[in-house]
Amino acid sequence: MKHIIGHKNPDTDTTCSAIAYQDFLEKQGVESQAFALGKLNKETEFVLEKFGVEAPEEISELPKDTEIILLDHNEEKQSIDNIQDLDIVEIIDxxxxxIQTDKPISIFVKPLGSSCSIIAEKYFDTHTELSREIAGILLAGVVSDTLFFRSPTTTDVDRELAEKLSGIAGVSDVEEFSLKLFAAKSDLGDISTEDLIRLDYKEFDFGEEKYGIGVMETTNVDFGLNRKDEIVTKLQEIKEKDDFSGVFFVIIDILQEKSYTLCSGDDEIALFTKLFNAEDQDDVLFVDKLVSRKKQIIPVFENM
Ligand SMILES: [Mn+2]
Known part of the structure; x- marks a missing residue:
């Protein structure tokens, strides 16, 4: 049996693409099961409940030599803890x-706005039957990862797929649906500062240096900005504990398409300000139209 796993700090795209790929593989007669590496966020819970889809089992490790399929990620640091002991047979991202592999594997990577778009294409290309429920969660992944087509990662293919999916899912107003998703995502209740930073947090190697970048996509930036001091203190703690060169927390206003970044120290403030031509508003680094870690932030760090 193939174990399909999304990335750590699971989001809607990674979770829904893994669930849908399980359904797709089963329809091809391949036994598989989707898993989540951690607790689901409120947006994903909302989506699964809306379409009546069961949440994947939460795991942190699998038995040695288990065959795994990586969905929506390919970097070891973002994957299952004992990945070194497991047998990666496929990557969809x-x-x-x-990534370096020790044998040939199936790798399916496309520059689309979401992994759910890639899975949706697989259904349509192979004329595989797509249920209302699976179309609904795939639509949610496309809308969530592209910030309702606002992110620069969005392609025309994503828009076309979303249109087809919304028809099958019975979602007549996709914009209204997106606002419900983003409201659920923005409802963080009494979350701790560390959990807030780690909600959508990824670690990266840029040359010899290690960085952590957390992202908060929200319709309520004040929820983050009001806790600026606690967040900065926690970023400093994480930087020290993990021996990183810097840790950043990017608060993204989904609707206004602006971002506000908090940093683990003065050097990081100077670096981020220089790299992104940010406006330093009392150690909150404002950048208009900066909304995508993948397409706008990581490439700039890679080339610094
Ligand atoms: Mn994704």
Whole structure:
């Protein structure tokens, strides 16, 4: 049996693409099961409940030599803890590829706005039957990862697929649906500062240096900005504990398409300000139209 796993700090795209790929493979007669590496966020819970789809089992490790399929990621640091002991047989992703394998495997990477777009294409290309429920969660992944087509990662293919999916899912007003998703995502209740930073947090190697970049996509930036001091203190703690060169927390206003970044120290403030031509508003680094970690932030760090 193939184990399909999304990335750590699971979001709607990684979770829904893994669930849908399980359904797709089963329809091809391949036994598989989707898993989540951590607790689901409120947006994903909302989506699964809306379409009546069961949440994947949460795991942190699998038995040695288990066959795994990586969905929506390919970097070891973002994957299952004991990945070194497991047998990666396939990767489906829409991020830059940074992996070395010890044997040939299936790698399917496309520059689309979401991994759910890639899975949706697989259904349509192979004329595989797509249920209302699976179309609904795939639509949610496309809308969530592209910030309702606002992110620069969005392609025309994503828009076309979303249109087809919305028809099958019975979602007549996709914009209204997106606002419900983003409201659910923005409802963070009494979350701790560390959990807030780690909600959508990824670690990267840029040359010899290690960085952590957390992102908060929200319709309520004040929720983050009001906790600026606690967040900065926690970023400093994470930087020290993990021995990183810097840790950043990017608060993204989904609707206004603006971002506000908090940093783990003065050097990081100077670096981020220089790299992104940010406006330093009392150590909150404002950048208009900066909304995508994948397409706008990571490439700039890669080339610094
Ligand atoms: Mn994704």
């Amino acid at each position: 829409h991020h830059k590829v940074k």
